[in-house]
Amino acid sequence: MADSLSPTxxxxxxxxxxxxxxxxxxxxxxxxxxxxxxxxxGNEAAERFSFYGMRTILTVFMTTxxxxxxxxxxxxxxxxxxxxxxxxxxxxxFIPLFGGxxxxxxxxxxxxxxxxxIVYCFGHLALALNDTRLGLFIxxxxxxxGGGAIKSSVSANVGDQFGAGxxxxxxxxxxxxxxxxNIGSTFSTWLCPILLNDKRFGSHFAFGLPGVLMFVATVIxxxxxxxxVHVPPAGFRFVKExxxxxxxxxxxxxxxxxxxxxxxxxxxxxxxxxxWTLQAxxxxxxxxxxxxxxxxxxxFNPILIVTLAPLFNYWLYPAISKVFPLTPLRKIGIGLFxxxxxxxxxxxxxxxxxxxxxxxxxxxxxAYILLTxxxxxxxxxxxxxxxxxxPKTMKSLVMGIWLLAVWLGNEFDTLLxxxxxxxxxxxxxxxxxxxxxxxxxxxLAAAILFIPxxxxxxxxxxxxxxxxxIE
Numbered sequence: 001m002a003d004s005l006s007p008t009x010x011x012x013x014x015x016x017x018x019x020x021x022x023x024x025x026x027x028x029x030x031x032x033x034x035x036x037x038x039x040x041x042g043n044e045a046a047e048r049f050s051f052y053g054m055r056t057i058l059t060v061f062m063t064t065x066x067x068x069x070x071x072x073x074x075x076x077x078x079x080x081x082x083x084x085x086x087x088x089x090x091x092x093x094f095i096p097l098f099g100g101x102x103x104x105x106x107x108x109x110x111x112x113x114x115x116x117x118i119v120y121c122f123g124h125l126a127l128a129l130n131d132t133r134l135g136l137f138i139x140x141x142x143x144x145x146g147g148g149a150i151k152s153s154v155s156a157n158v159g160d161q162f163g164a165g166x167x168x169x170x171x172x173x174x175x176x177x178x179x180x181x182n183i184g185s186t187f188s189t190w191l192c193p194i195l196l197n198d199k200r201f202g203s204h205f206a207f208g209l210p211g212v213l214m215f216v217a218t219v220i221x222x223x224x225x226x227x228x229v230h231v232p233p234a235g236f237r238f239v240k241e242x243x244x245x246x247x248x249x250x251x252x253x254x255x256x257x258x259x260x261x262x263x264x265x266x267x268x269x270x271x272x273x274x275x276w277t278l279q280a281x282x283x284x285x286x287x288x289x290x291x292x293x294x295x296x297x298x299x300f301n302p303i304l305i306v307t308l309a310p311l312f313n314y315w316l317y318p319a320i321s322k323v324f325p326l327t328p329l330r331k332i333g334i335g336l337f338x339x340x341x342x343x344x345x346x347x348x349x350x351x352x353x354x355x356x357x358x359x360x361x362x363x364x365x366x367a368y369i370l371l372t373x374x375x376x377x378x379x380x381x382x383x384x385x386x387x388x389x390x391p392k393t394m395k396s397l398v399m400g401i402w403l404l405a406v407w408l409g410n411e412f413d414t415l416l417x418x419x420x421x422x423x424x425x426x427x428x429x430x431x432x433x434x435x436x437x438x439x440x441x442x443x444l445a446a447a448i449l450f451i452p453x454x455x456x457x458x459x460x461x462x463x464x465x466x467x468x469x470i471e
Contacts, residue, residue, distance in 0.1 A: 039224025046217035053188030090410035095148025100400030120146030124211030152399035182302035265409030335377030336447035
């Protein structure tokens with residue numbers, strides 16, 4: 001194909017055709033784990049500390065510690081705070097769609113991650129310095145922009161490092177990647193509520209510490225720049241492939257999977273700083289010899305992820321596959337049923353609370369075990385599945401669409417919370433236990449409908465530097 005010329009006569013080349021000082025294709029003969037994986041894992045652990053540390057205390061901050069410009073308490077009602085909480089979480093998972101387009105077509109994944117990580121740092125700074133609604137708005141907007149823009153590229157960057165020779169290690173790498181998320185969030189989930197509720201520190205320190213860790217994450221990512229495979233942006237070729245029959249077919253197949261996964265996230269995000277945290281405020285918080293803050297109870301989830309993810313990968317999956325082949329979609333389907341069962345436990349707990357009882361917070365632990373098992377089977381599996389099912393120039397875009405499922409789930413939660421008074425006036429009461437009963441049956445119905453879809457799904461597997469394989 002002839003080169004296009006600029007007005008000065010110099011050749012205009014596609015971004016993918018420019019000479020790079022970094023490796024742009026993985027070594028197809030390598031059979032071991034890529035040397036850059038520790039930088040990816042370290043970056044993710046620090047970034048997730050920053051995100052979950054901030055997110056863990058967000059609803060309690062809005063309902064207990066939020067100030068006005070005069071320094072007087074001006075807190076939000078619970079349903080308003082929950083609505084804004086889910087709106088923020090939804091935004092940070094909606095923006096990856098555009099971040100994926102930017103990374104695949106224009107900037108490339110490395111530059112997208114690096115520059116928007118800096119925006120992310122400024123968001124944490126705004127939250128730490130200003131405890132009014134203005135600081136809250138600016139901080140959350142910048143975190144949503146920065147964190148959202150990098151999210152799809154960070155996930156795709158893991159898969160970029162693997163070629164045909166070591167693709168069998170990809171699921172293990174995604175397992176480590178996901179474990180690093182939960183190692184980071186474990187420490188922040190425990191520590192940030194202590195800082196928030198201690199009068200010697202308060203919200204400035206509680207939001208400031210996550211900001212420091214986001215800066216550390218950015219530095220770790222930069223340090224690994226010479227070891228990564230830097231897949232170049234595809235330029236116009238990205239648009240061409242995205243709108244080709246193959247590209248649209250891949251997106252269409254995955255979109256149906258993601259519709260079911262969106263309901264999973266509508267439930268999961270209630271456990272992490274949302275509805276389950278507010279339920280914990282009405283429970284006896286003395287458990288295991290510790291007096292817990294309600295925000296700290298969600299630490300069960302990351303601890304369980306670190307425990308269950310390797311257990312599933314190295315023992316449970318191989319054992320089950322000997323008698324029942326576990327395809328990615330079968331794992332996701334089982335995960336949906338586990339998620340419904342976790343909400344049945346929370347529903348039962350809320351029934352007790354509504355009758356005036358005050359159960360021990362330890363009764364939330366079985367719900368967290370079931371939900372986390374569902375998360376391992378839906379979320380970790382979905383990351384790897386999304387990467388392998390995405391055409392080569394569309395990896396970040398498809399990861400962005402995968403994350404769009406989280407946005408859809410949170411938008412559903414947001415709508416329910418903002419419409420709560422209106423729904424009550426028309427006779428649909430989702431107060432108390434009825435709220436969790438609604439989600440239990442909704443998830444159960446989705447899990448049942450997923451079975452026939454998974455059975456007839458047909459797709460292709462795409463690995464960087466290798467030919468696509470029809471399943």
